[in-house]
Amino acid sequence: MSRITRRLNSWLFAVLVLLGAGAIGYLTARHDHVADWTYGSRVSMSPQTRAVLAKLDGPLDIVSYADPQGDLRQTIAAVLQRYQQAKPDIHLSFVDPQKDPAAMRNLGITVDGELILHYRHREQRLDVLNERSFTNALERLVRGNDRVVAFVAGDGERRADGDANADLGTFVAQLEDSGMRAVPLNFSQTASVPEQTDLVVLASPQAALSPAASKALVDYLGNGGNLLWLADPGNQDPSLQPLADTLGIRVLPGELIDPSSSALGLKDPRMIPLGDYPVSPITRGFVLTTLFPEVAPLAEVRKSEWQITPFLRSSPQATMQSLNGSSGNAPKGPLDFGFALSRLSPSPAKAEQRVVVIGNGDFLSNSFLGNGGNRALGERIFDWLLGDDQLIDMPSRSAPDRVLNVSQGELNILSIAFILLIPVLLLVIGGVIAWRRRRA
Known part of the structure; x- marks a missing residue:
């Protein structure tokens, strides 16, 4: 194979790699897919939260009274984005609490970033946003x-x-x-x-x-x-x-x-x-x-x-x-x-x-x-x-594998293995590799 042909193949390979990277970037920008392999998908959204969202058969409007200064609005929007992916008719809006302090007092807004959830003429308030508090608020909305x-x-x-x-x-x-x-x-x-x-x-x-x-x-x-x-x-x-x-x-x-x-x-x-x-x-x-x-x-x-x-x-x-x-x-x-x-x-x-x-x-x-x-x-x-x-058929909140129960004997074996046996094994492997390199 001539030098020109080899160069042409190298350039062609580089171009294909760049095109592939660009295609991957294009697809990932438009298609979001997250896989959570933990039990019950606990690292992402719990099955119970998804089940409660499925019970809401109408739009959910969320108003956050967060100051536009700082990153609080972006944080709230990022947290609620995964809920919007599961239920697209969740609508989030922001109100600047500094513009009308009297109205904020009438509404009882005392915490920067406080949220009011509106669903079918019902409302729930949240001053702490995490999955547990959000799911509880959704359950209260479903109950009335x-x-x-x-x-x-x-x-x-x-x-x-x-x-x-x-x-x-x-x-x-x-x-x-x-x-x-x-x-x-x-x-x-x-x-x-x-x-x-x-x-x-x-x-x-x-x-x-x-x-x-x-x-x-x-x-x-x-x-x-x-x-x-x-x-x-x-x-x-x-x-x-x-x-x-x-x-x-x-x-x-x-x-x-x-x-x-x-x-x-x-x-x-x-x-x-x-x-x-x-x-x-x-x-x-x-x-x-x-x-x-x-x-x-x-x-x-x-x-x-x-x-x-x-x-x-x-x-x-x-x-x-x-x-x-x-x-x-x-x-x-x-x-x-x-x-x-x-x-x-x-x-x-x-x-x-x-x-x-x-x-x-x-x-x-x-x-x-x-x-x-x-x-x-x-x-x-x-x-x-x-x-x-x-x-009634809501999934349970708890996961059965959050606690590892081991006896004292099993704990002693694990301690010896991690503190003594594994380090010694690594030293032996390192010594063997070093010896073989000297002989090579």
């Missing part, structure tokens, strides 16, 4: 007005704002972030459930309800109210019987034991793990494993106008034992311990009345909320009771 959830108090119930192991403070705090407002309901201070209440929660009372409290709850159901009743083993107080009779169910006098739980490493057979659920509006498509400690089984005692759908059921290996430890002729599994009840509402204000009864309250407590899908199941229960059916 804040939902008032009244927690019965005064009879030893689990506290909605408590941080003790048995309380529900951690879970309720998350509910409040997503558009629910928890309030105490003490029947020693009021004779009935307030009219604006969307849901009443009776969480494992330890003392007998007063006759007035029992009557108020029965009247609340008679007027079309929604109820969550968490009953634990031993909750056989006669004061709860009118409530059970109204629903046509019974909390059985015993607790579940499941010997098969030992296969999952659980040493206490009273710990009931579930990975399979009966088909119901609450558990449809739910595949996460949940854990229930000390469960009271439930039974339907009579047919009524309530449609009763079991959604929590033990394994066939489970049995019921009495609280003194004897099993006798106790019923065998599978046994139900979660009922979803619904009927046509006697109230003209809504079409359907909903009640959930669960023979366990610990699964939502501060101690056990982080186990498997407990939190996600609790969210589904509240969404169904409040009529937010479109939010």
